[in-house]
Amino acid sequence: RELLARLTDLDLSNDAFSYLDAKRAQVAGIPSLLLRIGFVGELGYELHFPSPYGEYLWDTVLERGADLGARPFGLEPQRILRLEKLHIIVGQDTDSESNALEANMPWIVKFDKEDFVGKRSLEHVRDRGFREQLVGFEMASDAVPAEGGQVVIDGRPAGRVTSARWSGQTGRAIGMAWVPPELAEEGAELAIRLDGRLERAFVRLRPFFDPEGVRLRS
Known part of the structure; x- marks a missing residue:
């Protein structure tokens, strides 16, 4: 927020520009669409503007934010940070x-709407019950399972790991996996196949970092 305030006259206070809001304004003289969203769990903004100004705005942001410690980061840190937020x-x-619904995002579905694309299908999923659910997990050991690795019950594949990384924030290997509904409970124990052996993990239903989203909304 402090850095962006150096580049625009837009009121960036929380009251004027809240989380999930969108505004149009000049940023370093470039007409831009600003979105207050955050994939990595921190207070942040996305800037959308004509592509010919990309290099100029990139250089300007880094230059004006140098004393704040602003610097680029790559895709791998982004993947870890977003995983810590599930x-x-x-x-x-x-x-x-x-x-x-099964991907643990019921908040995004508004059944009270008269209609929307996919409503009947989601009503069917809701009424029939879940066949699998997407959950977070943390490993009991330091082992990081392979993405696509098997979740095993009684020696048989019963689910799959979709994402896994070592988290410096938590000091553990964490990830996400599709599991049977009966295992989609906080603290439920999972067995994940890794290099021919089974490693223990525990289901986590809340984000590993800032579960209340305070930083996103600060």
Whole structure:
């Protein structure tokens, strides 16, 4: 917020520009659409603007934020940070058979709406009961399971790991996995196959970092 305030006259206070809001303003003289969202669990903004200004705005942000310690970071840190928040990557943590209810995102579905694309299908999922659910997990050991690794029950594959990384924030290997509904309970024990052996893990239903989302909304 402090850095962006150096580049725009827009009121960036929490009251004027709250989480999940969108505004149009000049940023370093460039007409931009600003979105207050955050994939990595921190107070942040997305800037959308004409692509020819990309290099100029990139350089300007780094220059004006140098004394604040602003610097670029790559895709791997982003993947770890989003995993600590249990933010999914569509196409990695989900596939063509996934739905918002079983993917642990019921808040995004508004059944009180008269109609929306997919409403009947989601009503069917709700009424028939879940066949699998997407959950977070943390490993009992330091082992990091392979993405696509098997969740095993009684020696048989019963689920799959979609994402897994070592988290410096938690000091543990964490991840997300699709599991049978009976295992989608806080603290439920999982067995994950790794290099021919079974490693213990425990289900976590809340984000590992800032579970209340205070930093996102600060």
